[in-house]
Amino acid sequence: MIFVDACFGKPTPYTPVWMMRQAGRYLPEYMEVRAKAGNFLNLCHNPELACEVTLQPVDRLGVDAAILFSDILVVPNEMGMKLDFVKGEGPVFEDPIISQADIDALVGGEEAANKLVYVYETIKLIKERLSHDKALIGFTGAPWTLATYMIEGQGTKTYNICKKMMYSNPELLHAILAKVTEVVKFYMEKQIQAGIDVVQIFDSWAAAIEPSKYDEFSWKYMIEIADYLKAKYPHIPIIIFPKGVPAFLDQVYGNFDVFGVDWSTPMALAKEKLGSRYVLQGNMEPCRLYSQEATKECVESLANTMKEGRHIFNLGHGILPDVPVENAQYFVKLCQEVSKR
Amino acid sequence: MIFVDACFGKPTPYTPVWMMRQAGRYLPEYMEVRAKAGNFLNLCHNPELACEVTLQPVDRLGVDAAILFSDILVVPNEMGMKLDFVKGEGPVFEDPIISQADIDALVGGEEAANKLVYVYETIKLIKERLSHDKALIGFTGAPWTLATYMIEGQGTKTYNICKKMMYSNPELLHAILAKVTEVVKFYMEKQIQAGIDVVQIFDSWAAAIEPSKYDEFSWKYMIEIADYLKAKYPHIPIIIFPKGVPAFLDQVYGNFDVFGVDWSTPMALAKEKLGSRYVLQGNMEPCRLYSQEATKECVESLANTMKEGRHIFNLGHGILPDVPVENAQYFVKLCQEVSKR
Numbered sequence: 001m002i003f004v005d006a007c008f009g010k011p012t013p014y015t016p017v018w019m020m021r022q023a024g025r026y027l028p029e030y031m032e033v034r035a036k037a038g039n040f041l042n043l044c045h046n047p048e049l050a051c052e053v054t055l056q057p058v059d060r061l062g063v064d065a066a067i068l069f070s071d072i073l074v075v076p077n078e079m080g081m082k083l084d085f086v087k088g089e090g091p092v093f094e095d096p097i098i099s100q101a102d103i104d105a106l107v108g109g110e111e112a113a114n115k116l117v118y119v120y121e122t123i124k125l126i127k128e129r130l131s132h133d134k135a136l137i138g139f140t141g142a143p144w145t146l147a148t149y150m151i152e153g154q155g156t157k158t159y160n161i162c163k164k165m166m167y168s169n170p171e172l173l174h175a176i177l178a179k180v181t182e183v184v185k186f187y188m189e190k191q192i193q194a195g196i197d198v199v200q201i202f203d204s205w206a207a208a209i210e211p212s213k214y215d216e217f218s219w220k221y222m223i224e225i226a227d228y229l230k231a232k233y234p235h236i237p238i239i240i241f242p243k244g245v246p247a248f249l250d251q252v253y254g255n256f257d258v259f260g261v262d263w264s265t266p267m268a269l270a271k272e273k274l275g276s277r278y279v280l281q282g283n284m285e286p287c288r289l290y291s292q293e294a295t296k297e298c299v300e301s302l303a304n305t306m307k308e309g310r311h312i313f314n315l316g317h318g319i320l321p322d323v324p325v326e327n328a329q330y331f332v333k334l335c336q337e338v339s340k341r
Numbered sequence: 342m343i344f345v346d347a348c349f350g351k352p353t354p355y356t357p358v359w360m361m362r363q364a365g366r367y368l369p370e371y372m373e374v375r376a377k378a379g380n381f382l383n384l385c386h387n388p389e390l391a392c393e394v395t396l397q398p399v400d401r402l403g404v405d406a407a408i409l410f411s412d413i414l415v416v417p418n419e420m421g422m423k424l425d426f427v428k429g430e431g432p433v434f435e436d437p438i439i440s441q442a443d444i445d446a447l448v449g450g451e452e453a454a455n456k457l458v459y460v461y462e463t464i465k466l467i468k469e470r471l472s473h474d475k476a477l478i479g480f481t482g483a484p485w486t487l488a489t490y491m492i493e494g495q496g497t498k499t500y501n502i503c504k505k506m507m508y509s510n511p512e513l514l515h516a517i518l519a520k521v522t523e524v525v526k527f528y529m530e531k532q533i534q535a536g537i538d539v540v541q542i543f544d545s546w547a548a549a550i551e552p553s554k555y556d557e558f559s560w561k562y563m564i565e566i567a568d569y570l571k572a573k574y575p576h577i578p579i580i581i582f583p584k585g586v587p588a589f590l591d592q593v594y595g596n597f598d599v600f601g602v603d604w605s606t607p608m609a610l611a612k613e614k615l616g617s618r619y620v621l622q623g624n625m626e627p628c629r630l631y632s633q634e635a636t637k638e639c640v641e642s643l644a645n646t647m648k649e650g651r652h653i654f655n656l657g658h659g660i661l662p663d664v665p666v667e668n669a670q671y672f673v674k675l676c677q678e679v680s681k682r
Contacts, residue, residue, distance in 0.1 A: 160661050163628035167635035207585075210626040210657075211607050244548075246588040247607055266552050266588055285551040287504035294508035316551075320501050 003065045003135035004197055007237030007257050009279050009310050015303070015339035016064035017332050018137070020241075021318030022057040023069045026325060029056050040085045044070050047121040054126050058134055060325065061332045065135040065198065066126060068191070070119055072141030072202060075183060076150050078115040079106040089154060096153035096161075097176055108179050113186035123194035138196030140188055140225075142203035142242070143180040144218035150176060159208040166209075166217060173217065181221045185228045192233050199229060200239040200260070207244025207264075214248050223254035230255050239281060243317060249273040263316025267305045275310060283316035284331070289323040295331050303338045313339070344406045344476035345538055348578030348598050350620050350651050356644070356680035357405035358673050359478070361582075362659030363398040364410045367666060370397050381426045385411050388462040395467050399475055401666065402673045406476040406539065407467060409532075411460055413482030413543060416524060417491050419456040420447040430495060437494035437502075444516050454527035464535035479537030481529055481566075483544035483583070484521040485559035491517060500549040507550075507558060514558065522562045526569045533574050540570060541580040541601070548585025548605075555589050564595035571596050580622060584658060590614040604657025608646045616651060624657035625672070630664040636672050644679045654680070 003016045024030055033053050037043035043050060054069040073091050077083040081093045097103060107115070126136055149155070151162045151173075165173045188199055201222050209217055219242070226238050241260030242248070252259065252274055261270040261282035270280050284302065288294040302313065313335035319328060344357045365371055374394050378384035384391060395410040414432050418424040422434045438444060448456070467477055490496070492503045492514075506514045529540055542563050550558055560583070567579050582601030583589070593600065593615055602611040602623035611621050625643065629635040643654065654676035660669060 158628075158661060160628060160631075160663065163626075164631040167629050167632040207605065210604050244585075244605075247605060247610060263551050264548065264585075264588060269588060285504075287499075287501060288508050290505040291508040320499060322501065 001133060001135050001197065003312070004237060006312050007198060007239065007279055009257075011309065013340065014336050015306070015309070015311050015313055017313035017335040018063040018065040018067065019057070019061075019315050019319050019328065019331070020067075022061065022063060022067065022328075023053045024319060025321035026319055026323045026328065027056055027060065028325075029060070040071070041083065044074055045118050047118055047125050050118075050122040051125040051129065054122070054136075055129060057328075058130065061329050062336075063134075063332055064336075065137050066130055067137040067200070068119070068123060068126065068139060068196065070122070070139070072139075072146060072204075073149060074116060074119065075112070075140065075180070075187060076106075076146055079108070079112045079180075079183060081106070081150060091149060092154045093149060094153070097150050100172060100175060103172075103175050103179055106179060109182045110186045112183040113190055116187055116190070119187075120190055120194035123191060123196055127195040135197040136195065137198045137200050137239075138188065138191035139200040139202060140184050142201050142206070142218055143177045143184060143221040143225075144209070145203050145205045146180050146184075147173065147176050148205050148208065150180075159205070163208070166213065170217075177217065177221050181224055185225055188225065188229055189232070192229070192236055196236070198237050198239065200241060201225065203240070203242040206242035206248075211245070211247045211251075214242075214245065215251060218242070219248075219251075219254075223256070226254055226256045241281070252278075258312065260314070261316065265316075267302055271305060279310045279312065280306065281312040282314050284314075286315045286317050286319055286323075289315070289319060289327045289331060292327055292330050295327065296334060299331065299334045299338055303335075311339075342474060342476050342538065344653075345578060347653050348539060348580065348620055350598075352650065354681065355677050356647070356650070356652050356654055358654035358676040359404040359406040359408065360398070360402075360656050360660050360669065360673070361408075363402065363404060363408065363669075364394045365660060366662035367660055367664045367669065368397055368401065369666075370401070381412070382424065385415055386459050388459055388466050391459075391463040392466040392470065395463070395477075396470060399471065402670050403677070404475075404673055405677075406478050407471055408478040408541070409460070409464060409467065409480060409537065411463070411480070413480075413487060413545075414490060415457060415460065416453070416481065416521070416528060417447075417487055420449070420453045420521075420524060422447070422491060432490060433495045434490060435494070438491050438517055441513060441516060444513075444520055447520060449520050450523045451527045453524045454531055457528055457531070460528075461531055461535035464532060464537055468536040476538040477536065478539045478541050478580075479529065479532035480541040480543060481525050483542050483547070483559055484518045484525060484562040484566075485550070486544050486546045487521050487525075488514065488517050489546050489549065491521075500546070504549070507554065511558075518558065518562050522565055525566055529566065529570055530573070533570070533577055537577070539578050539580065541582060542566065544581070544583040547583035547589075552586070552588045552592075555583075555586065556592060559583070560589075560592075560595075564597070567595055567597045582622070593619075599653065601655070602657065606657075608643055612646060620651045620653060621647065622653040623655050625655075627656045627658050627660055627664075630656070630660060630668045630672060633668055633671050636668065637675060640672065640675045640679055644676075652680075
């Protein structure tokens with residue numbers, strides 16, 4: 001599989017490409033299935049429909065990897081936190097975590113991971129139907145990113161409830177992070193057993209932590225998960241994507257394969273700091289997809305920066321809902337062609 | 342004035358300190374005046390009340406500088422865009438800019454700046470009442486940050502309307518930025534003539550632009566404003582605060598005095614890249630104010646990193662509304678004491 005080889009830094013006939021949120025709202029066929037499901041969470045819970053939307057961008061765009069359609073918040077949901085998606089507000093947990101008793105009341109470890117059976121069913125269906133030359137990426141949210149929702153109860157601009165806990169009661173925050181980490185280890189192991197080819201850990205809210213605290217409250221938990229998986233499944237590549245941490249690059253360590261570079265970090269800087277140790281994934285600014293000219297400028301620049309290889313093309317964050325499908329197709333094709341030369 | 346001397350890198354008896362948003366909701370006396378004003382915009386329009394809240398943190402905390410109480414959006418408002426502050430949603434412009442005709446319809450240059458007379462009146466009142474050893478900081482939003490509101494019509498998570506314009510129709514975005522820049526030059530000149538001692542330019546949404554485009558769409562406009570002011574008023578120090586640009590530090594240039602370091606950029610990194618050319622301001626993570634212990638850890642570390650001077654203490658972003666006043670007092674006092682040793 002070209003994609004898996006590229007994750008391990010092996011030579012490939014061209015640099016493979018996929019897009020974060022490639023199974024998403026910019027695709028009319030996704031919107032149809034989503035409407036059929038009724039709501040977003042139903043779609044995550046329905047293996048047949050989740051499989052269908054996972055495969056759509058592979059057919060439509062020719063990306064080199066599919067990514068499991070799901071949501072990072074199914075994990076705290078199955079740990080016992082009631083999850084709603086409120087129109088215009090995004091995800092909401094009715095009863096956020098405020099005490100050790102709240103943590104103790106959550107379902108933990110393998111027991112919580114076992115409740116995510118609809119995810120494993122989805123993976124099995126996808127693997128039956130996905131072309132054998134394409135990889136299937138499974139994923140999880142990083143413990144920190146999951147914890148922000150569990151503590152704030154919803155999306156936040158300031159993360160002030162989490163960060164008040166970080167500075168005033170760090171033990172409590174660590175207790176949450178440790179419990180989530182245990183569940184995620186089993187969750188990703190079960191995704192692997194169900195058939196995924198690659199793991200990606202999304203730390204979408206990495207940039208909410210100041211650089212001097214990022215290792216303690218997020219990075220070390222991701223590395224704990226990576227170490228656990230690598231010891232048992234060394235053939236499964238692990239991608240870590242911490243969004244918005246250009247000031248943390250000097251401190252990156254650990255046993256994973258691919259570092260996902262977000263668009264706020266210049267690829268040349270990431271290459272200088274990390275390119276010899278990790279394969280780099282990314283990092284076109286997603287808004288460039290509004291213009292084929294801006295897309296071309298960036299893809300050619302990335303291809304030039306990464307001309308020695310050890311690269312996977314991607315956006316530097318998720319594709320936006322109002323991007324024209326033909327521009328996404330243009331991006332994928334251009335990445336594959338430009339890296340063949 | 343200690344504060345002005347520090348901005349120019351001259352030796353001072355201790356390192357001065359102020360806090361972004363120090364005239365704000367964490368102060369009960371601010372909430373009282375705000376209630377009296379009826380709404381936020383009324384408070385900006387009323388020189389007597391705006392003066393009162395500007396002076397409150399100087400009295401209560403002993404900071405070394407007052408910052409004019411106002412809002413960055415009074416500028417586009419006086420350029421002709423109707424501004425509302427909607428509860429829970431923040432600022433809203435009813436008719437965002439979508440075309441050259443919309444830009445042409447805006448009031449520009451000195452004519453727009455003349456309409457901000459309530460700001461200059463506020464400055465005059467403050468200067469009459471502010472202790473002569475304290476500096477008064479005037480401010481503006483950076484053209485880019487102002488433009489994001491003028492184009493999106495409100496706050497945004499993705500900036501996708503602005504960035505669609507950036508990549509698909511950059512000429513139109515430049516036309517907006519140029520027109521705003523012209524107004525801001527006159528606006529800041531008139532603030533200086535009214536009596537401010539220091540200028541700060543806030544680029545609050547700097548981090549929305551990828552590093553390779555930041556100079557073109559934001560930095561160069563701020564430097565144009567700085568050049569204009571420096572040529573006429575070299576005795577007025579200029580602070581530039583671009584929030585969230587650790588990956589841009591290698592490209593920083595221009596004729597200003599103080600670089601405001603946000604909390605996502607380690608002070609040691611800013612010092613290494615910029616410390617010989619600019620005085621550095623910042624940069625405690627504002628959430629550390631929830632804990633005196635976390636505050637102490639950071640202030641001592643900053644004092645140590647910046648022990649050769651050329652530093653102004655501040656937070657790395659605005660103080661949050663639910664911070665205890667005594668913790669803010671503790672921070673200010675500690676900064677002043679620790680740097681005396």
